[in-house]
Amino acid sequence: MPLNPHAAARLRSKKRGAPSTRTASSSASASATGSKAQPKAQPRFRPTATKDLQWKRLVLPAEIGFDDDGGLLEVDEVEGVDVVVEDGRAVFKIREDADQPPAKKSRKGKARANNADEEGFVDVNDVEEEGDAPAFADDEELTFQDDEELSFPDEVAQAAETDAGAEPVEAEAVQEEANEGKEKAKAKAKGKKRSRDEAEAGPSAPQEHAPVEPVDVQAKLPEWAHIPLPNPLYRALAELKFTKPTAIQERALLVDTVASSESSASTERDIVGIAQTGSGKTLAYGLPILSHILSSPTPRDSSPASSASAADNDDEDAAAQPSRLSALILCPTRELALQVRASLASLAVRTLPLLPSTPEIAAFADEDPRKRVRGKLVQVVALTGGMSIEKQKRQLQKGADIIVATPGRLWDLIGDMDSLVRDIKGMKFLVIDEADRMIENGHFAELDNIVRLTRRGTAQGDTGFVNDFQSAVTSRSNLGLVNARRDMRTFVFSATMSRELQRNLKRKGPKRFVPQSEAGGMSSLDDLLDTLDFRDTDPEIIDLSPEHGLVETLRECKVECLQNEKDIYLYHFLLRYPGRTIVFLASIDGIRRLNPLLELLKVNVIPLHSGMQQRQRLKALDKFKSSSDAVLLATDVAARGLDIPAVSHVVHYQLPRAADTYVHRSGRTARAGTEGLALQIVAPEEKKVQRMLMASLGKNTELPALPIDFSILDQLKKRIDLAKEIDVAHHRATKAAHDDKWLRDAAEAMEIDLDDEGDNSDPDAPRLSSRKKRSQSSGQIRGLRAQLDALLRKPLMVRGASARYLTARGTVGLVDQLVGGTGHAKIFGIQASTALEDHASATKGKKDKGSAATPVQAVEAPALVADADDADEPEEVAGEETAGDASALAQLQQQKKKGKAKRKGTKGGKPGQDKAE
Ligand SMILES: Nc1ncnc2c1ncn2[C@@H]1O[C@H](COP(=O)(O)OP(=O)(O)OP(=O)(O)O)[C@@H](O)[C@H]1O
Numbered sequence: 001m002p003l004n005p006h007a008a009a010r011l012r013s014k015k016r017g018a019p020s021t022r023t024a025s026s027s028a029s030a031s032a033t034g035s036k037a038q039p040k041a042q043p044r045f046r047p048t049a050t051k052d053l054q055w056k057r058l059v060l061p062a063e064i065g066f067d068d069d070g071g072l073l074e075v076d077e078v079e080g081v082d083v084v085v086e087d088g089r090a091v092f093k094i095r096e097d098a099d100q101p102p103a104k105k106s107r108k109g110k111a112r113a114n115n116a117d118e119e120g121f122v123d124v125n126d127v128e129e130e131g132d133a134p135a136f137a138d139d140e141e142l143t144f145q146d147d148e149e150l151s152f153p154d155e156v157a158q159a160a161e162t163d164a165g166a167e168p169v170e171a172e173a174v175q176e177e178a179n180e181g182k183e184k185a186k187a188k189a190k191g192k193k194r195s196r197d198e199a200e201a202g203p204s205a206p207q208e209h210a211p212v213e214p215v216d217v218q219a220k221l222p223e224w225a226h227i228p229l230p231n232p233l234y235r236a237l238a239e240l241k242f243t244k245p246t247a248i249q250e251r252a253l254l255v256d257t258v259a260s261s262e263s264s265a266s267t268e269r270d271i272v273g274i275a276q277t278g279s280g281k282t283l284a285y286g287l288p289i290l291s292h293i294l295s296s297p298t299p300r301d302s303s304p305a306s307s308a309s310a311a312d313n314d315d316e317d318a319a320a321q322p323s324r325l326s327a328l329i330l331c332p333t334r335e336l337a338l339q340v341r342a343s344l345a346s347l348a349v350r351t352l353p354l355l356p357s358t359p360e361i362a363a364f365a366d367e368d369p370r371k372r373v374r375g376k377l378v379q380v381v382a383l384t385g386g387m388s389i390e391k392q393k394r395q396l397q398k399g400a401d402i403i404v405a406t407p408g409r410l411w412d413l414i415g416d417m418d419s420l421v422r423d424i425k426g427m428k429f430l431v432i433d434e435a436d437r438m439i440e441n442g443h444f445a446e447l448d449n450i451v452r453l454t455r456r457g458t459a460q461g462d463t464g465f466v467n468d469f470q471s472a473v474t475s476r477s478n479l480g481l482v483n484a485r486r487d488m489r490t491f492v493f494s495a496t497m498s499r500e501l502q503r504n505l506k507r508k509g510p511k512r513f514v515p516q517s518e519a520g521g522m523s524s525l526d527d528l529l530d531t532l533d534f535r536d537t538d539p540e541i542i543d544l545s546p547e548h549g550l551v552e553t554l555r556e557c558k559v560e561c562l563q564n565e566k567d568i569y570l571y572h573f574l575l576r577y578p579g580r581t582i583v584f585l586a587s588i589d590g591i592r593r594l595n596p597l598l599e600l601l602k603v604n605v606i607p608l609h610s611g612m613q614q615r616q617r618l619k620a621l622d623k624f625k626s627s628s629d630a631v632l633l634a635t636d637v638a639a640r641g642l643d644i645p646a647v648s649h650v651v652h653y654q655l656p657r658a659a660d661t662y663v664h665r666s667g668r669t670a671r672a673g674t675e676g677l678a679l680q681i682v683a684p685e686e687k688k689v690q691r692m693l694m695a696s697l698g699k700n701t702e703l704p705a706l707p708i709d710f711s712i713l714d715q716l717k718k719r720i721d722l723a724k725e726i727d728v729a730h731h732r733a734t735k736a737a738h739d740d741k742w743l744r745d746a747a748e749a750m751e752i753d754l755d756d757e758g759d760n761s762d763p764d765a766p767r768l769s770s771r772k773k774r775s776q777s778s779g780q781i782r783g784l785r786a787q788l789d790a791l792l793r794k795p796l797m798v799r800g801a802s803a804r805y806l807t808a809r810g811t812v813g814l815v816d817q818l819v820g821g822t823g824h825a826k827i828f829g830i831q832a833s834t835a836l837e838d839h840a841s842a843t844k845g846k847k848d849k850g851s852a853a854t855p856v857q858a859v860e861a862p863a864l865v866a867d868a869d870d871a872d873e874p875e876e877v878a879g880e881e882t883a884g885d886a887s888a889l890a891q892l893q894q895q896k897k898k899g900k901a902k903r904k905g906t907k908g909g910k911p912g913q914d915k916a917e
Contacts, residue, residue, distance in 0.1 A: 212353040227253045229287065230294040232351030239350045246280035246672075248273055251542045252491075253287055270536035272435075273493040275544040276551040277667020278643070285431045285491040286344045289327045292428060293378050293401050294351060323422065324379075327429035328454075329404045330447065332437045334384040334614060335621060336641035340433065341382040341404040343643075348378035378402065385409045386614025389416075396420065407438075411446035414453075421453060425484040430454050432532070434640050435492040436660065439531055448531070454484045455533040490534050495667060496549055496660040548697045549663045554670040555677045555839045558690075558703045563683040567597065568716050570653060570681060572708065574603055574631055575716075575796070575826050577835040579648030580624070582632045584639065584665050586654040591633045594653075596730075598631065600723040600785075602792055608634040639665045647671070649835055650678045655686050659696040677835045679706065704842035706835065712796045712827060722788045726781060733777040740774075798829035 215234040217225045223244035224234060245253065255269045275281055331337040355376045381395045383405040392413060396403075400423075403410070414420050430451075432438050438447055546552050559569045574581065585591050588609045598605040604627060608620045617637075624632045625644055632638065639661055647669045656662045669676025680703065682690050694700070747753070824832045 214354060229253075229291050230351075232294055232354035233287065233290055233347065235354050236347040236350035240346070242283075246275075246284070247544055248275035248284045248542065249280050249287065251544070252284040253291075255540050255542075256288075268487065268489055268536075270490045270534045270539035271492070272497070272539050272541045273491070273544075274497045274542065275493075275495065276546050276549075277495045277664060278551055278671025278673075279495075279544070280672070281433075281493045281495070282340055282343050282643075283347075285329070285429075285433075285493055286340075286347070288491075289402060289429050289431075290344065290347060290351075290378060293326050294355070323426040324399045324401055325403065325423035325427045327402045327431060328410075328424055328427055328450075329402065329431040329433060330407060330410070330438060330450065331404060331433045332406070332444070332640060333637055334386055334406055335617065335638070336433070337384045337404045337406050338382050338618070339641065339643060341380050341402075344378075344402060344404070345380045348380060352377055380404065383409050383413055384614075386617070389413065393417065407444040407446035407450055411449060414450070424450070424453050427485065427488065429489050429491060430532075431491040431493070433493055435494045436497050437494070437640060451531060451533075454488060454490075456484055456486055456535075484533075486535065488535060490532050490536075490539070492532065492539075495545070495551075496663050497543075497545070498549075498660070548699055549659070550697065551667055551670045553673060553675045554666055555675065555836060555843075556666070556680070556703050557677065557706045557835075557839050557842060558680040558682055559706060559708065560682050560684075560687075563685065566653060566681050566683065567594070567720050568713055569708070570594075570651065571598070571601060571603070571716050571720060572713065573649075573651065573679060573706070573835075574598075576709065576824070577649060577838075578629045578825075579835075580628055580630055580644070580646055581649040581651060582634055582638065582644075582647055582665075582668050583651040583653050584634055584636065584656070586635070586656070588635060590654065591635065595633055596727050597720065597723045598633070600726055600788060601719055603631055604629055605631045605633055608632055608638055610635065610637045636661055636665065638668070642668060643671060644668065646674075648676060650676070652678065652680045655680060655682065655689055655693060657689075659693055662693055662697070675836055677839055679835075704839065706842060707838050709798055709827060709830060711798045715791075715796050719788065719791050722784060722791060726784045726788060729777060729781050729784060733774065733781065737774060795828045796826060798827065 214231040215221070215238055217231075217234050220238050221234055221243065224237060227245060227250065229237075252271055252273055255271060271285075273281060273284055275284070329337075329340055331340055378401045379395075379399055380402045381392070381400040381404070383392050383396075383403055385406060385408055387409075389409070389412065392409070393416065396413070396417065396419070414424075432447075438444055550556075559573070561569050570583065583594075585594065588611045591607050591609050595605055595607045606620045606624050608617060608624075610617075612620070620632070621642070621644070624630045628646070636656065639656075641664075650666050650669045652662070652665065656665060666678040669678065680690065694703075824830045
């Protein structure tokens with residue numbers, strides 16, 4: 001089996017920074033290179049041989065495809081080391097700049113000038129990105145170690161081997177891996193050590209095998225049978241267990257069939273598709289593209305790198321040039337682009353065993369079996385910021401059938417590669433995913449430029465280009481005169497397509513909000529029609545959007561509390577309803593504040609925002625996906641498109657500014673027909689926005705409130721207060737250490753003796769003094785942590801529950817819960833229940849009792865509410881809390897009054913009562 005050298009290059013050495021890894025030869029080498037220039041700082045780690053690297057077993061996911069160098073999420077690159085193939089041999093090379101820290105390049109997209117920051121959504125170009133690897137230096141050469149332990153999941157290995165005439169891919173084996181995860185594949189792959197020779201030689205000699213049978217669609221996929229697709233695609237769908245098309249997929253895929261049966265002028269329709277979140281829109285546009293690629297005798301078959309080879313020719317008409325590129329898919333965020341790529345690649349790799357080989361492809365087998373796979377396999381390449389641009393260029397040069405890109409990075413690459421302009425002009429499909437977001441006024445300045453390349457008659461009809469940069473690109477290559485393909489199809493998809501939904505609710509302006517239905521729901525379409533050059537005079541509009549824009553299986557509820565109580569209610573929710581949860585905040589600062597608090601409280605919390613490096617962002621997502629109780633704290637960078645399996649809850653810690661964002665955020669749960677819950681935590685000052693939000697979605701009824709275990713709120717508050725104290729102390733200590741270091745460095749530079757105690761005779765005095773301070777503050781932090789740990793160990797008890805007297809009055813049911821195992825794991829005295837179950841009883845309670853019902857636990861008012869009364873609450877909001885509005889806040893206030901009246905001797909309600917109510 002061939003070894004993917006790019007994958008190998010990403011193996012991380014845990015020894016990085018360890019002095020023992022600096023061998024004599026590395027020093028020699030360093031000094032050899034360093035002698036030419038100024039002495040360089042020593043690298044933190046400078047590997048000289050593969051034994052310096054701590055290898056780990058690696059299983060490539062099937063989605064990676066073969067010979068893909070798009071990057072693996074679970075492994076890191078070894079800093080300063082790259083792998084190159086020289087004379088057919090893969091060798092390690094130390095980069096010339098390995099001694100330097102990676103260059104940082106700040107590219108602030110023009111789009112950023114908009115309100116991106118305010119909204120918490122920072123577009124794809126906002127993050128600092130890592131510098132790209134420069135050319136390799138020749139000063140050092142490393143080779144693979146013999147006991148190389150890279151392994152591939154069986155399906156990829158088999159796919160490759162099948163292609164080379166060895167094992168066919170067994171559907172069961174692929175499915176098994178898909179179902180049982182990487183661990184099983186790892187176990188199966190155990191012992192499959194590949195030597196360097198094997199790695200270079202690729203799969204062993206071809207053997208005789210039974211051919212892989214085409215899929216019997218009627219028998220295996222009856223619900224797909226009426227949709228014409230190439231047989232390998234049915235195979236892929238069957239393996240993924242996509243037994244029937246979703247509604248939007250069916251409609252999108254049948255558009256052409258219907259058009260041809262009605263003998264309309266064009267049988268290849270342009271499509272505007274609107275369907276609820278999680279309804280399978282990716283494949284609604286992805287399947288027609290894959291179907292087209294797999295059913296055309298294309299230059300893909302004849303030349304695996306036709307794009308690159310065509311790159312050097314000057315052309316007059318792109319359509320006349322053979323180009324491998326069939327489709328360009330544009331997405332608003334990097335994560336989404338990578339996900340779309342993975343989704344399409346996952347289908348593509350499963351088609352491989354059924355793809356026919358051509359003589360041209362077969363010819364590559366002698367040269368390099370991997371090329372043969374590459375020649376056949378549909379290549380899906382992601383072009384996003386935050387990843388190496390050089391690597392992306394290499395991928396493009398090898399040939400791409402489908403590009404999935406964010407506009408900023410694509411535009412940069414277009415500036416560098418004339419061949420890309422030609423390919424885009426010659427491609428068959430342009431897809432704008434999350435279209436309403438993408439065309440939002442000037443949000444992606446580059447999008448306009450890219451879209452212009454796809455317009456027909458660029459030279460005549462179009463008034464030209466948006467900026468000088470584009471002019472430079474076009475005049476240099478003369479590509480501005482090249483016509484884009486006349487039969488290009490345009491697909492535009494989103495879950496929301498109404499300008500009304502994008503209105504900023506916090507901005508001052510007209511008070512009346514028109515519901516989506518009234519607004520026609522399609523007002524953004526006008527913008528689209530203006531911006532895009534639909535070839536179809538009458539694009540097919542498939543509008544399957546649900547009544548309120550939100551996915552039908554979503555359940556919504558709210559908690560109303562004071563601004564400064566949000567942490568407590570969030571913590572309560574996370575404890576009470578464990579499960580994969582995304583908490584949306586409006587700003588990065590909010591995440592930076594909340595993340596350490598929740599970490600201290602031992603919540604499995606993961607931050608995700610655009611201020612993080614791309615690699616961290618991808619790792620965060622990976623970590624979130626792999627843990628069933630993880631809590632992702634995210635800005636709106638995660639609001640659109642991300643398809644993370646089994647997200648149980650979405651929490652709007654702060655409400656979004658526009659209704660479309662609310663729809664998309666909430667749509668991260670309740671996907672693909674499953675139920676999910678969205679919780680709004682609403683402060684009094686947000687009530688107005690909340691009402692407008694609901695009104696613009698056409699919802700006029702109050703959301704139900706989730707039950708709150710009021711009697712534990714004070715225990716939670718104690719924990720949170722302590723965590724906050726630790727956090728503050730920690731910040732203070734870090735700042736002091738930083739200031740101290742700065743002062744010391746400055747004094748040293750000025751050759752001044754520092755003496756903060758006024759005693760110049762003792763040079764150690766300042767150090768002792770600051771050390772003392774440091775040890776004092778770390779002692780204080782340790783003490784606070786110990787207190788918090790003790791609190792966290794103590795079980796949370798609802799009032800009336802007692803760990804000692806299980807059958808005491810007031811704790812009836814506790815014994816049953818313990819014996820029956822029905823009690824909550826973390827809150828002693830209540831039944832375990834899911835948020836969806838409690839939502840159902842809250843909704844039922846509301847229906848039964850009219851709008852006044854809110855199932856709260858009837859217990860004595862907690863100490864917490866003392867804050868509620870003292871808080872300076874806006875008149876307007878207080879006035880809105882009518883008797884009919886039984887919000888948690890109102891209940892709290894009522895209970896507090898009751899609590900004050902019966903301060904002593906009042907018995908609380910029964911524990912565990914909340915659920916029953
Ligand atoms: N035919 C199908 N049968 C079963 N599952 C499917 C099918 N098609 C897609 N899916 C799965 O449904 C999930 C949601 O799909 P996808 O991400 O394409 O939704 P979407 O409509 O684009 O959502 P969003 O609007 O949030 O971007 C994915 O996990 C996908 O694998």
